[in-house]
Amino acid sequence: MDYVRVGSLAELGNALGRDGATLIAGGTDLMVKMRAGSVRPRLLVDISRVDELREVSMHPSGLTIGSAALVAEVLASPTVSTNYPLLATVLRSLGSTQIRNRATLGGNLANASPAADSPLALLAYDARVTLAGAGTERTLPLHEFFLGPGRTALRRGEYIRSIDLPTPRTDWDVFFHKVGRRRALTIAITSVAGLIALRGRAVVDVRVTAGSVAPTPIRLRAVEDLVRRRELDGEQIAAAHATALREVSPIDDVRATALYRRTVTADLVARFLHEASESTPTSP
Amino acid sequence: MNIRFAVNGREVSVETDAETRLLDVLREDLHLTGTKEGCGEGECGACTVLLDGLPVNSCLIPAPQVEGREVLTIEGLADGHRLHPLQAAFVEQGAVQCGFCTPGFVLSAYALLRSNSAPTDEEILTALEGNLCRCTGYGKIVSAVRTAAERMRESP
Numbered sequence: 001m002d003y004v005r006v007g008s009l010a011e012l013g014n015a016l017g018r019d020g021a022t023l024i025a026g027g028t029d030l031m032v033k034m035r036a037g038s039v040r041p042r043l044l045v046d047i048s049r050v051d052e053l054r055e056v057s058m059h060p061s062g063l064t065i066g067s068a069a070l071v072a073e074v075l076a077s078p079t080v081s082t083n084y085p086l087l088a089t090v091l092r093s094l095g096s097t098q099i100r101n102r103a104t105l106g107g108n109l110a111n112a113s114p115a116a117d118s119p120l121a122l123l124a125y126d127a128r129v130t131l132a133g134a135g136t137e138r139t140l141p142l143h144e145f146f147l148g149p150g151r152t153a154l155r156r157g158e159y160i161r162s163i164d165l166p167t168p169r170t171d172w173d174v175f176f177h178k179v180g181r182r183r184a185l186t187i188a189i190t191s192v193a194g195l196i197a198l199r200g201r202a203v204v205d206v207r208v209t210a211g212s213v214a215p216t217p218i219r220l221r222a223v224e225d226l227v228r229r230r231e232l233d234g235e236q237i238a239a240a241h242a243t244a245l246r247e248v249s250p251i252d253d254v255r256a257t258a259l260y261r262r263t264v265t266a267d268l269v270a271r272f273l274h275e276a277s278e279s280t281p282t283s284p
Numbered sequence: 285m286n287i288r289f290a291v292n293g294r295e296v297s298v299e300t301d302a303e304t305r306l307l308d309v310l311r312e313d314l315h316l317t318g319t320k321e322g323c324g325e326g327e328c329g330a331c332t333v334l335l336d337g338l339p340v341n342s343c344l345i346p347a348p349q350v351e352g353r354e355v356l357t358i359e360g361l362a363d364g365h366r367l368h369p370l371q372a373a374f375v376e377q378g379a380v381q382c383g384f385c386t387p388g389f390v391l392s393a394y395a396l397l398r399s400n401s402a403p404t405d406e407e408i409l410t411a412l413e414g415n416l417c418r419c420t421g422y423g424k425i426v427s428a429v430r431t432a433a434e435r436m437r438e439s440p
Binding site for chain 1: 341348414
């Protein structure tokens with residue numbers, strides 16, 4: 001296996017055109033797969049020192065995160081904790097301190113695990129990904145990027161250039177709950193993230209995402225459509241619970257059964273809405 | 285290929301390849317066997333070293349990626365025969381049993397105390413979340429870190 005460290009996007013475009021080339025940034029997923037023999041690159045293209053891929057910057061239309069920005073760097077960014085608190089919350093649960101010091105957001109997306117943590121926040125914030133290749137560039141919504149377990153819209157010779165999040169509402173309340181056997185280094189059995197904006201008990205807008213309950217991380221759009229612009233009362237929350245039960249499509253695997261995942265996911269959706277309704281002052 | 289980097293303040297040059305991990309270079313080429321291999325997949329933290337001051341799993345890093353960078357291993361912590369306050373506290377508090385996980389725990393704690401001289405127990409647990417111990421239980425490890433932090437604040 002050969003190794004090349006690229007220093008610029010131009011070098012990267014060329015290196016990716018070579019036979020058997022695989023990108024490496026932090027290597028926290030790739031090294032495990034190489035050890036297991038499930039990935040056998042002929043050439044490792046190291047992008048960890050391409051400065052253009054490491055920016056984390058706020059601008060008038062939102063936030064841009066370079067694909068090779070470390071999870072720890074994203075977490076250290078004050079603009080992320082201030083403007084995108086759900087992203088900060090979710091990233092704090094990713095891996096461990098050691099993993100967050102190496103792992104990148106682009107890597108977490110390219111790995112395309114149905115159980116990945118970062119997509120739950122990114123999907124909720126309507127993130128878009130920019131994919132670049134030698135002389136090409138296209139941008140697509142993150143939900144179109146994931147095609148299935150380990151499968152993405154990346155074409156041969158393409159790489160993730162950046163992740164863009166639009167300017168968020170300032171009145172989002174945040175929810176995140178990951179179910180696993182321990183707090184750190186756990187692969188989620190199920191996880192639910194949510195953003196909700198309320199006026200009184202009326203839902204102005206809402207986003208709900210879930211992991212480990214479908215071939216890709218997903219938005220629970222039927223749940224969102226059901227409760228948006230409605231009053232959050234017990235009946236509405238029960239209806240959302242029933243909708244969530246139907247909207248997820250989990251499988252049995254070594255970590256849990258499909259039935260358990262389905263039930264707990266719907267319960268978490270109900271908990272999210274219930275906690276939001278409790279946090280609003282009731283009008284006299 | 286040849287790579288050059290710094291280990292415990294000393295410049296080294298090693299003939300290696302992309303199939304070799306930083307962990308292997310440290311143990312096999314440089315004979316720094318304080319760094320242990322546990323799971324080999326980033327779950328246990330026994331192979332933790334500091335890379336440019338940050339704790340990382342050396343089992344997940346292809347050797348060429350450390351070119352030009354600084355690595356600190358457990359061998360670089362003591363001052364000659366004088367233990368670092370963290371090492372001394374681990375010994376005193378009985379935070380060591382078989383010892384296999386200890387280098388990783390000490391280095392994770394060292395990185396924490398460099399950026400936060402008075403961590404809460406919650407912050408200590410977060411800093412150590414990537415390190416597993418199968419013998420002592422974590423209470424003594426956390427109290428060793430707390431003790432070391434107190435002493436280092438008193439006599440920095």
